Amino acid sequence: MKQISTRFSMAVHTLSLIDMCPLECTGDFIAASVNTNPVVIRRIMGMLKKAGLIEVRAGVGGAYLLKEPGQITLLDIYRAVHAADENQLFGIHDNSNIACQVGRNIEQVLQQELRDAQNAMEQRLARTTLDQLNKQLAEI
Amino acid sequence: MKQISTRFSMAVHTLSLIDMCPLECTGDFIAASVNTNPVVIRRIMGMLKKAGLIEVRAGVGGAYLLKEPGQITLLDIYRAVHAADENQLFGIHDNSNIACQVGRNIEQVLQQELRDAQNAMEQRLARTTLDQLNKQLAEI
DNA sequence: CCGGGTAGTAACTATACTGGTTACAACGGT
DNA sequence: ACCGTTGTAACCAGTATAGTTACTACCCGG
Numbered sequence: 001m002k003q004i005s006t007r008f009s010m011a012v013h014t015l016s017l018i019d020m021c022p023l024e025c026t027g028d029f030i031a032a033s034v035n036t037n038p039v040v041i042r043r044i045m046g047m048l049k050k051a052g053l054i055e056v057r058a059g060v061g062g063a064y065l066l067k068e069p070g071q072i073t074l075l076d077i078y079r080a081v082h083a084a085d086e087n088q089l090f091g092i093h094d095n096s097n098i099a100c101q102v103g104r105n106i107e108q109v110l111q112q113e114l115r116d117a118q119n120a121m122e123q124r125l126a127r128t129t130l131d132q133l134n135k136q137l138a139e140i
Numbered sequence: 141m142k143q144i145s146t147r148f149s150m151a152v153h154t155l156s157l158i159d160m161c162p163l164e165c166t167g168d169f170i171a172a173s174v175n176t177n178p179v180v181i182r183r184i185m186g187m188l189k190k191a192g193l194i195e196v197r198a199g200v201g202g203a204y205l206l207k208e209p210g211q212i213t214l215l216d217i218y219r220a221v222h223a224a225d226e227n228q229l230f231g232i233h234d235n236s237n238i239a240c241q242v243g244r245n246i247e248q249v250l251q252q253e254l255r256d257a258q259n260a261m262e263q264r265l266a267r268t269t270l271d272q273l274n275k276q277l278a279e280i
Numbered sequence: 281c282c283g284g285g286t287a288g289t290a291a292c293t294a295t296a297c298t299g300g301t302t303a304c305a306a307c308g309g310t
Numbered sequence: 311a312c313c314g315t316t317g318t319a320a321c322c323a324g325t326a327t328a329g330t331t332a333c334t335a336c337c338c339g340g
Contacts, residue, residue, distance in 0.1 A: 002326055003224065003231035005141045005298065009250055010233050016242045026315065033240040034233060037300050042316065059308030061315045074253060083141050089261075091143035093150050093174060100173040102156045105277045110149055113214065113268050121261035128253050137245045142297055145327065166286065177329050182287065199337025201286045225326095231298095 008083045010034050011044050015077060015130055016137065018054060019069045026061035044081060051080030069134065075126040089121070090114040148223045150174050151184050155217060155270055156277065158194060159209045166201035184221060191220035209274065215266040229261070230254040 013034050018025045027045065031038040045063060048054045053072060056063045065072065092110055096103035153174050158165045167185065171178040185203060188194045193212060196203040232250055236243035
């Protein structure tokens with residue numbers, strides 16, 4: 001497979017910066033730290049804004065968090081940038097042949113198993129907050 | 141993101157069938173149950189073969205498991221079909237600006253967090269065997 | 281030993297997501 | 311009013327996916 005889009009890691013990077021220095025955080029400034037094109041960052045900021053994580057100061061530039069950094073988890077960010085389509089990490093083939101016992105039931109059974117696996121991952125993401133992350137960044 | 145390829149779920153489907161009726165399991169037969177093109181199945185069987193999960197009977201057709209179904213986990217199958225690139229589910233942007241504290245350390249910190257999340261998912265996959273899955277399929 | 285059915289691939293296609301890029305209109309403080 | 315910024319739209323190249331056609335290699339039964 002392709003990997004989960006780097007949009008997610010760039011979004012985390014972006015929020016870290018906004019937490020540390022909201023006023024400086026124009027799209028260009030963040031793009032310089034992430035080392036990418038400002039438009040890519042603006043697109044991500046748009047998603048973070050739509051998810052209610054940040055407020056962007058149109059015209060003047062900069063952005064600030066709408067929640068405490070201790071209340072923003074990696075899972076929130078993951079969801080905000082649509083890291084997984086329809087919140088469903090695993091794709092499952094459909095229209096299996098119902099004349100076959102396996103074909104008839106595989107989708108339902110797999111759906112549950114894979115949902116569990118996805119949940120395990122997401123719960124791990126939910127355990128880490130932006131706050132904790134920024135503390136780790138400072139400690140190195 | 142795009143979801144994890146349906147190649148994974150098709151591979152599980154394929155192995156379920158092989159476990160139940162190895163002799164019947166030609167590419168065409170499996171393709172009819174999965175409802176896709178036989179070549180797609182043959183490609184997947186090639187990957188399962190390369191991973192040492194099955195042996196395919198060239199010429200005559202059919203395939204059989206090389207391990208007990210209780211010894212084949214969803215994680216084995218997931219890995220066999222290269223569901224994630226380089227065994228790394230999350231893509232992380234690189235070449236961040238090292239002049240910035242966040243840019244300098246984000247990759248290392250995120251790497252660890254995301255690896256943990258990935259592991260949580262994989263360990264859940266590792267807990268389910270083909271055997272258990274087939275029992276579930278039969279119980280419905 | 282040969283014919284029929286099968287595996288194993290190569291090659292091509294359409295579709296879709298990604299990350300980057302240019303361009304431009306709307307906005308807002310100084 | 312100016313200038314830097316945001317918010318988008320449009321486009322591009324690269325790549326993964328899933329399906330399809332076509333061909334060779336292989337094995338068994340007759």
